[in-house]
Amino acid sequence: MDLFEKLRILTDAAKFDVACTSSGVEKTAAPGGIGSAASCGICHTFAADGRCVSLLKVLLTNSCVYDCKYCVNRRSNDTPRAVFTPRELAELTIQFYRRNYIEGLFLSSGVYRNPDYTCEQMIEVLRTLREEYRFSGYIHAKAIPGADPRLIDRLGCLADRMSINIELPSRESLRLLAPDKSRQSIFAPMGQIRDRIQDNSTELVRYRGAPRFAPAGQSTQMIVGATPDTDYQILKLTEGLYRKYSLKRVFFSAYIPMASHELLPAAGTKPPLLREHRLYQADWLLRYYQFSAGELLDEEHQTFNPFVDPKCNWALNHMELFPVEVNRAAYETLLRVPGIGVTGAKRILRARRQSRLDFVGLKRLGVVLKRAQYFVTCDGKRLEGLKITQDSALRALMSDRELELYQGSRRLFQAPEQLSLFGDRNPTQEDLQKCLTGQI
Incomplete structure (x- = not known):
């Protein structure tokens, strides 16, 4: 398979991951390096100075050993598969950057072979960019649930922002639709990243040359509409994530029926875009307007009003x-x-x-x-x-x-x-x- 075909498959497979936001970090290249990162928007948004800033949003591979029922890249789905080598993806990123197509990289991946091997391959992509090409642009990397904590730590030292997707709001939904994953495998690295970021802030005060760990923080994503979980349950979980893990953002993705399964909405069901919109509005109220989840919804009223925000x-x-x-x-x-x-x-x-x-x-x-x-x-x-x-x-x-x-x-x-x-x-x-x- 040639490089262009890999790019076509793996950029298309990455479109379902919406956990992409403004970088939140200001960084310029050292002498001899290339690239920079601005805290204003990324991924097809406009920066404060009017520039359109974008990322190469791509998977390392869409081959996955997991069989999550909602995922288009699950192992049981009949879909074209492709795998980038770390060198191929690093060179592709640099070539796109030099042509002014992109200003950074959003890298995720299916679980190829096992979580540790996948994480090692992602680390090699970032290491090549940072150390060989001396690329200082923005990089958002997805942590792989279940990977060794030492690998998560190394990945965070190379990336500007990290994220781990929760995907499904409740333990029961995860058990039914993603039996290969567990809440522990998701929340353990999330807690590790939180602690490492906090420790790093102290290190940077004490030691001028201390390496920075995920300076733009971490985020996550939840799928909306694939399970019976209510708006109230999702919002309560969102509030808990902000408090416990100090996340920068929680993203919501309206489920697009891509698979036939008795536990999922039927094919042809419209994505709940209005519901997703209401959750984003409520998320804004939690972060900037000093509301709590219990004020917006409660046990008796667990669904947002469709007619008013x-x-x-x-x-x-x-x-x-x-x-x-x-x-x-x-x-x-x-x-x-x-x-x-x-x-x-x-x-x-x-x-x-x-x-x-x-x-x-x-x-x-x-x-x-x-x-x-x-x-x-x-x-x-x-x-x-x-x-x-x-x-x-x-x-x-x-x-x-x-x-x-x-x-x-x-x-x-x-x-x-x-x-x-x-x-x-x-x-x-x-x-x-x-x-x-x-x-x-």
């Missing part, structure tokens, strides 16, 4: 906390107002030190008044002429796409009496669901 849904279910006075509210309170983001909340804090804010001022600060107007007051006053009804608020909180879905899934709103958002009675989750499904 998690923050808006939370606000509608906690109307007793609103409206808030923008000229006095704390930063943490402002973050929870629909239409006010992290940047907007910081701007409000700065601006109100100089003068009292009104609705015109909020709009100038970048606040989305279409949403925020239902949840804030300025000097104790609401926006003049605002009519506060359940239906008008719901429509204001929806994006154009969400509104289209909403209108297509229910009858026209014909209720003779509309619930007041700020009246004597606060709408409950049941009220919201009835409204969205056209029962009221």
